[in-house]
Each structure stands twice: as structure tokens, then as C-alpha cells.
Amino acid sequence: MKKENVIEAHQLTKTFGDFTAVNAISFEVKKGEIFGFLGANGAGKTTAMKMLIGISKPSSGSAKVAGFDVYTQTESIKKNIGYMSQKFALYDDLTVNENITFFGGIYGLPRKKIKEKREQLVSELGLENISNKLVGSLPLGWKQKLSFSVSLLHEPKIVFLDEPTGGVDPITRRQFWEMIYKAADQGTTIFVTTHYMDEAEYCDRVSIMVEGKIEALDTPKKLKEQFNVDSMNDVFLKLARNIE
Numbered sequence: 001m002k003k004e005n006v007i008e009a010h011q012l013t014k015t016f017g018d019f020t021a022v023n024a025i026s027f028e029v030k031k032g033e034i035f036g037f038l039g040a041n042g043a044g045k046t047t048a049m050k051m052l053i054g055i056s057k058p059s060s061g062s063a064k065v066a067g068f069d070v071y072t073q074t075e076s077i078k079k080n081i082g083y084m085s086q087k088f089a090l091y092d093d094l095t096v097n098e099n100i101t102f103f104g105g106i107y108g109l110p111r112k113k114i115k116e117k118r119e120q121l122v123s124e125l126g127l128e129n130i131s132n133k134l135v136g137s138l139p140l141g142w143k144q145k146l147s148f149s150v151s152l153l154h155e156p157k158i159v160f161l162d163e164p165t166g167g168v169d170p171i172t173r174r175q176f177w178e179m180i181y182k183a184a185d186q187g188t189t190i191f192v193t194t195h196y197m198d199e200a201e202y203c204d205r206v207s208i209m210v211e212g213k214i215e216a217l218d219t220p221k222k223l224k225e226q227f228n229v230d231s232m233n234d235v236f237l238k239l240a241r242n243i244e
């Protein structure tokens with residue numbers, strides 16, 4: 001059975017004055033897929049992601065996210081997605097438990113469900129001993145794992161991760177990716193931007209943006225074949241060089 005598309009973008013474009021930050025990008029993402037969204041600094045990834053999560057109106061083109069239109073159904077989009085970025089995470093001055101309770105409330109979960117989720121999450125992450133500690137006192141890697149779990153509290157269809165593992169050590173990044181795989185196995189679609197090329201290898205498919213356009217999109221294996229190289233890092237370098 002063919003899996004349904006949960007993201008569909010067609011000629012999606014965003015301009016700021018004369019400058020085109022996202023230039024007619026088209027792609028689809030399937031249910032449960034781990035979709036890597038790559039590009040150098042300033043390529044347009046965040047701008048594209050903002051249109052998809054319903055906080056920035058496209059200049060032209062069309063897109064549907066979880067079946068909802070990015071122009072007219074942004075409230076429905078927000079209810080059906082999770083979002084996590086390296087910059088926007090949890091509240092440092094609330095405890096682990098308080099953060100979970102707070103975000104559960106924002107997502108509109110009933111109190112009983114929040115309690116259930118909180119217990120489950122604290123136990124899965126092994127945070128029992130520190131659940132009453134301020135999040136600000138936790139190491140960055142823990143904060144990011146917790147932040148990812150919190151972005152999944154309302155069981156969204158798609159989770160958007162904007163450089164979720166920035167600044168953490170390779171072992172913690174690997175653990176973070178295990179969490180990503182688990183969520184994808186359970187049917188959550190993962191849309192992830194990253195600067196780490198080893199992480200690009202973990203994605204089912206990867207798109208590479210250069211100056212607002214998607215210049216390559218395929219599985220890591222096929223991209224390596226296409227560019228006749230051994231690593232995603234070399235795919236990335238070759239593509240950037242060709243464009244210059």
C-alpha cells in the first residue's frame with residue numbers, strides 16, 4: 001500500500017522585497033518518513049519551514065501540511081504538528097515536571113492525560129531523580145531530548161525539528177536520533193534540518209537547498225550514486241561547488 005503524503009509543497013515561494021529567500025520549491029513527504037532538509041547558512045530552510053508550520057504566509061505557490069492549506073488553515077496545522085528548535089526550547093526556570101505540565105496545557109491536553117504523559121515521559125527518559133530540578137540546571141543534551149519529547153506530547157502527525165542537535169556531543173546526538181527513529185516507527189513524520197552531515201545519512205530522504213532552490217532530493221544512497229561520492233558531506237560540497 002502506498003503511504004499517504006503528509007506534506008505537499010508546490011512551487012512554494014517567499015520573497016522579501018526584491019529578494020527571493022525560497023524560490024519555487026516542490027516536494028512531498030510521506031507518513032512516517034524522516035525527511036532531512038539541508039542547506040548552507042542562509043539557503044532558505046528556516047523561511048521554508050516557517051511557511052510550512054503556518055507562521056509565515058507564502059508569496060506564491062501552494063502547500064498542504066497534514067492535509068491542511070498553509071494559506072487558510074494555519075490553526076489546524078498548528079494543532080497537528082510539533083516544533084522544536086535549538087533556540088526555542090523549554091523554560092529554564094521551570095522544573096522538568098512543570099515544563100511538561102505547562103506545554104501539555106498549551107497543547108490543550110486534559111489534566112489526566114498530562115499526568116499520564118508526564119509519568120511516561122519521565123520514566124522513558126530516566127529522569128525520575130531529577131524531575132523536580134529546574135530545566136536550566138540540566139546538560140544541553142538532556143534539555144534537547146526533553147524538548148523533543150515535549151514536542152510530541154500532543155501526538156502530532158508531523159514534527160518539525162530545526163537543528164535539534166546543535167552543540168551536543170556525538171553520543172548524545174546518536175541517542176537523540178534513536179528517539180527520532182522510534183517516533184518515526186510509530187508513524188510520526190519527521191522533518192529535520194541539520195548541519196551535521198552524518199545525520200543526513202540517517203534520513204530516509206534528503207533535500208539540499210542552495211540559494212532558495214532545492215537542487216537535489218533523494219535517498220542518501222541515491223544522492224551518493226548520483227554525485228559519485230562516498231559521503232553526504234561530499235554530496236553537499238560538490239553541489240555547493242557546482243552552483244558557484
Ligand SMILES: Nc1ncnc2c1ncn2[C@@H]1O[C@H](COP(=O)(O)OP(=O)(O)OP(=O)(O)O)[C@@H](O)[C@H]1O
Pocket residue numbers: 016021039040041042043044045046047048
Ligand atoms: N524577515 C526577513 N526579511 C528579510 N530577509 C529575510 C527575512 N528572513 C530571512 N531572510 C533572508 O532570507 C535568507 C534565508 O534565510 P533563512 O533563515 O531561511 O536561511 P537558513 O537556510 O535557515 O539559514 P540558517 O541555517 O543560517 O538558519 C537569508 O538571506 C536571510 O537573510
